[in-house]
Amino acid sequence: MNRLKDKVAIVTGSTSGIGVGIASLFAAEGAKVVICGRREEKGQAVVDAIKQNGGEAYYHFMDITNPESIEALFSDTASRYGTIDVLVNNAANVGLKDGRVDELTLEMWDAVFQSDVRGTFYATKCVLPYMEKNQTGGSIINIGSMASCGGDLGSTAYACAKAGVDMLTQSTALQYGKKNIRCNCVRPGLIVTPQNEAYVPQALKDIFLSNIMVNRYGCPEDIGHMCVYLASDESNYVSGQIINVDGGLNSHVSTVAQFRQMDSRTW
16 A cells, blocks of 8 residues: 555645545555645545544645635645645536526636636646656646536536646646656546535436446545556556546447437447
8 A cells, every 4th residue: 555655645625525535545555645625624624534544644725716825735735745746636616607608607607717727727837846846757637527528418618627627638748748747637427425425316326327337326436546546656657648437438329328228239
C-alpha cells in the first residue's frame, strides 16, 4: 500500500462524494493529502477519518470560483510540504441550474463555466510552477464527465464546460510533457455516493443500469482507483488521455437498452 508513498497530493472538492473516495485511497497508498473545499466541518471529518486509518492529511479552505483562494491553496501547501506532486481537479458545481440552449441565460452559462472549467484551468495554471521545480515533474488529473461524450436533452452548459476540461487536459499534457508533467482526464459514469443516493430517482438508476455493461452503478472508489494509478509512477508513460470509468456505458451503440428490453440482439 505504498504506491504514492511521500507524494504530496491536492484533491479539490474532497469534502464529499467522489473527492472523498479519491483522497482516502491516496492516503491509504502513502500520499500526504490536502483536503480542500468550502465546507470546513465536512473537510475536517475527512481528515480525521484518514488519520484514524493511519494516513496523513490536513484541511485547507478553497473556493474554486475565487482565484485568490486557489493561489493560497498551492502557496500554503508548498510552504508546508516543500513540494506538490499531484493535483486532482475534482471541484465543480454540478448542482448549478442548467437546461436547454433556449432556456439558459448568459448568467447561468457563466456560472457553470466559472465553476467547472475556469476553476480547473486556474488551478492547473497555478500548480505548474511548483511541478516544474520537481525533478520528477508531477501528475495532474482532471475529473471530467460523461456529459461531454455527446449531445443530451439538457445540461447544455455543464456538458460544454466538461468538454472544455477534456481539451484543457490534452493541451496541458502536450505543452508540459517535456517537463515531466503529465495530465489526464477521468470521466465518471453514474456514481452513486452517500450524498446523492437519496436524490437519484430509481427510474434514472434503471435507465443507466440498462446501458451499463457491468451489473452495478459506480462508487467513488471506482474513480479513486483510477486516480491512484494516474498519480503513481506506474503511469509514467500515460498522458493526454481521456479515460472513461463508467462500467462500459459509453462503449456501445445507443440502442442496446431498447434491444435488451426486446430480448433481442439486433433488429
